[in-house]
Amino acid sequence: MIDRLEPLVIRHTLRVPTPTGPVGEGAAVARQFDAVLLSVGFKLSPELLERLSGLAGETVAGIAARTLRTVRELVGDHVRHNAYFVDFPAGVPDTADFWMACVAEAFRDEETPAATLQQLRTGVVDLLALPTYGRYQHTYAELLAAQDELIAAAGDRITVLHAGGDTAGELTALYLALAGSVTPLGEEHLRDLRALAERCADGPQPEAIPVRENRAIVNQARMAAGREPLLDTVTDVLRLACALSDGDVTLAEPTRFRSLSRPVRRTLLAGLDAVVAAAPAKLADVAGYREEWKRLGERLHPHEYPRWPHAAEVFAVARGERKAPSFEGRVEELLGENDVLGAVRLLKSAPGKLFRALDRLLRTALTQEERDAVVAAAGEVVPEVSGRVVLSVREHLHNRARETGELRVFVNRRGRAWVTDDERTIVEPHEREQLIAMLDEDMRRRLPAPERLLIDPDVLDVALPLSGKATAAGLGVLPRGSVSAVDGELLRFFVYWKESERRTDFDLAALMLNADYSTEGWLSYTALTAVEGEHSGDIVEAPDGASEFINLRLGAVRGAFIVPQVHIFSGEGFEEVEESFFGFMLREGEQKGRPFEPRTVRMKSELRGAGRVALPLAFLRGEDGRWRAKWLHLYLKGSPSANRVEENRVTVANLLRGIVEREQLTVRHLVGLMTGEATEVTLWDGERMPEGPVTYVGVARPDGLPAGSRVVTLENLRDLIPA
Structure with missing residues (x-):
């Protein structure tokens, strides 16, 4: 099991776990390992190379094989990246000429269906029906034979792998770091935590598990190990039940609860009973997930366990048989009566909720006395608010200095984004500045003061990673809102996908916008060439995996923004396909090479979001003429099928404007x-x-x-x- 989990350490820490023995002469194998790593843009640190050299050759070979598999997957080199045009980026034809060539080939092909030929004779062109359109016309080996080898350049990416301790110790340290994280984890990190918790449930535990989703996964492992779960709210029990059913512990998506064994049912009901008995007011939390509690009650059968009457009260509230007004409902009632002071007094008992309501309270307050009370209450409870919430509110208040009427961007937990006009009234500068100063002082007190x-x-x-859900798993990926330099002359995007059960067509596109966010042009399967670059050609199915590329010469790009995007034209979604990821490469002006070269990959991220259009990041030209990347990690709802860059360019422009003009806390x-x-x-x-x-x-x-x-x-x- 340890070997199976070893890749987690490499992915999360870029450290290679190394055993203490057996001692041997592994120097030659270690040097070979280092040389092979360089071909995919990685290398061993001097310490790691020295440590491996002192181990037996067979031991080093095993470490090398496992590590190479992991880093190839990190960079996207574990699959074959074929391109429709065998000599891409050279030889990409004009779009209309290419389509006409496909039509001509259809007439020459004896296997073209009669119905397709009849359509063509009437002047109707269905590209998907043409035998040579959207399907590879050459093998991966033929593509390699047609391409030059990459000549290494000083600007190629080199990622250093460092020496780690023994595997068991590294896994324990990673488990403690993930379980004790003060910010929510992304989907992949939650999966990794689940795997680590299964192994580490009987070992050292973090002093605190502040994120409730993490606690649910740890509790699942504790139950499997025969230990009592950690429960102090009724929602902890609901999340644990979701975890036991392999459902969504974030509660963002409905979980189909499984039939639970009697011991599991007893543990959940006993825990629920103890929580409510200790604090009956916590019944108010049930209303937020009423339907989920009803479905869980059908699996737990609380009526069979009369010795836990407080647990039964939870389900009575869910069914509406017992009243338990929610905390939020009481706040809404007070604000509905314009009783700001009453709402503030109530919210002080829930500091985190008070902070999340600060903007509304200040907008609702009609008098200086009420505004002063809001600021004073925030000052009293700020030490009890999590650092993540304090920083989130600090960032929010900073951006509230903007005038009304600007664009307001919303992003949910799954990366789905939408934009509206900001019609909120302003937060008065005096209170806003008071709060910002207060939050900075509190954060200064909490942060270490290193010598x-x-x-x-x-x-x-x-950007500060205030939530793991504001990023994606992969290599070189930064949190949403981050800005990073782009150094290179050739920028190349790539997308790879492999369908699971039905034909799936992903389309890679790049939208170019002017400084005023108007459209300058685009590259896509409907526009294969432009002065700035080339598209590698449309692939319409991926039973064995497929790739598309866009090549851009940054010096020739017109406009101020480049927005790469991945559209689902048909078939499975980003969360349904077997695998899908996006990334970009940077090359020197004369640097040749194959369409995909791992040493030139600067970023590769998984595509796993709720939407039919993915916007991983955008590129901005600064006043100095240099390009920078702005990280988005966003998804648009899009249409069920036939999504195209031409149809969503206005939405993308508005969304980009809202993101670019918002200042992130960094x-x-x-x-x-x-x-x-x-x-x-x-x-x-x-x-x-x-x-x-x-x-x-x-x-x-x-x-x-x-x-x-x-x-x-x-x-x-x-x-x-x-x-």
């Missing part, structure tokens, strides 16, 4: 709060390492950090968020 701080400048514009903000008079701050120049332990914050871990240093990189950036 020596070493900062990688490239990390300063990375690492730069927290670093500024951490640096006191006694802190020595050094910007990492990639060369000279300071003496003595430091707190290092950067994109990736550098070699040679002094012993005892604290390291925060993209892999554990959430550790910057205080509890």
Whole structure:
């Protein structure tokens, strides 16, 4: 089981677990391993190379095989990326000429159905019915033979793998980090936590599990190990029941509850009874998930267990047989009566909810006395509010300085985005500035004050990961709203998908917008070529997997924005296909190579969202003429079929405008709060390492950090968020 979980350590930490023995002469195998890693853009750190060299050759070979599989998957090199045009990006024809060639080939092909030929004679062209359209006309081997080998360039990506401890210790450390995270985890990290919890349930446990979704997964493992679950709200029990049914512990999607064994039913009912007996007011939480409780009651049969009467009260509330007004309902009632002071007094008993309601309270307040009361209440309870919520409210208040009438972007937990006009009244500057100063002071108090701080400048514009749901799993992926530099002359997007059960057609496109967000042009299967670049051709089915590419010469791009997007034209959704991911590569101007070259991949992210159009990120041209990436991780609802860039360009432009004009809270903000008079701050120049332990914050871990240093990189950036 340990070997099965080892890839989790590499993916999450970029550390390779290494055993302590047996000792041997593994230097030759280790050097070969390092050379093969370079072909996919990875390398061993000097420490890791030295450690592997002292192990037996067979041991090193096993580590190499497992690690190579993992890093190839990280970068997207575990599948074959074929392109429709065998010599792409050269030889891409004009779109109309290409379509006419497909029509001519259909007339020459003896296997073309008679119905298709009859359609063509009437002047109707159904591209999908043409034998040569949208289906590979050559093998992957033929594509490789037609392409030049990649010549390495100084700008190629190199990701360093560092030395880890023994596998068991690394797995335990990763489990503690995920289970004890102060921010919600993304879907993939939740799956990884589930696998780790099964192994680590009887070992060391985090001091606290503040995120309720994480607690549900840990509780599931505790029950499997014969231990009591950790329950202190009725919703904890509901989430645990969802986990036991392999459902959605976030409660965003309905769970189909399974039949539960008598021991499991007794554990859930006993826990529910204890929670309500200790705090009957917690029955108010039932109303938020009334239907879910009804369905769970059908599986738990609470009437069969009269010794737990308080548990039965939960289901009575769900059925409407007993009244238990929700906390939110009582707040709404007070605000409906314009009793702001009463609402504030009530909300002080739930600090997190008070903070989430600050904007509304300030907009509802009619007098200075009421506004002062809101600010004073926030000041009293701020120490009890989680750091994640404090920072989220801080970011929100900063952006409320904008005038009314601007665009307002909404994003749900699953990345679904939509945009509307912001019709809220303003938050008065005096109160807004008071609150911002108060929140900054509280955060300064919570953050550590390191004596020596070493900062990688490239990390300063990375958005704070206030939720793992604002990003995607993959390599080089930054949280939504982050900005990163784009250094290269050729930009190439790629998408890969493999259908599960039915024919599925994904379409890659790139929309170019002007500075005023008007359309400049696009590249897609309906526009294969433009002055800026080329599209690799439309693939309409993927039983064995399929790829599409877009090649762009950044110096020739007209406009100020590039928005790559993936459309579902037909078939399975992003969450239904067997596999799907998006990424981009950067190359030097004269650097040739195959359509997909792992060493040039800068980012690869999974496509797993609720929508039919994916917007992974956008590229912005700055006033200095340089391009930067703005990370989106968004999905549009789209149409059930036939989504195209031409039809959603206005929606995309409005959404992009709302995102671009919103200022994110970044690492730069927290670093500024951490640096006191006694802190020595050094910007990492990639060369000279300071003496003595430091707190290092950067994109990736550098070699040679002094012993005892604290390291925060993209892999554990959430550790910057205080509890």
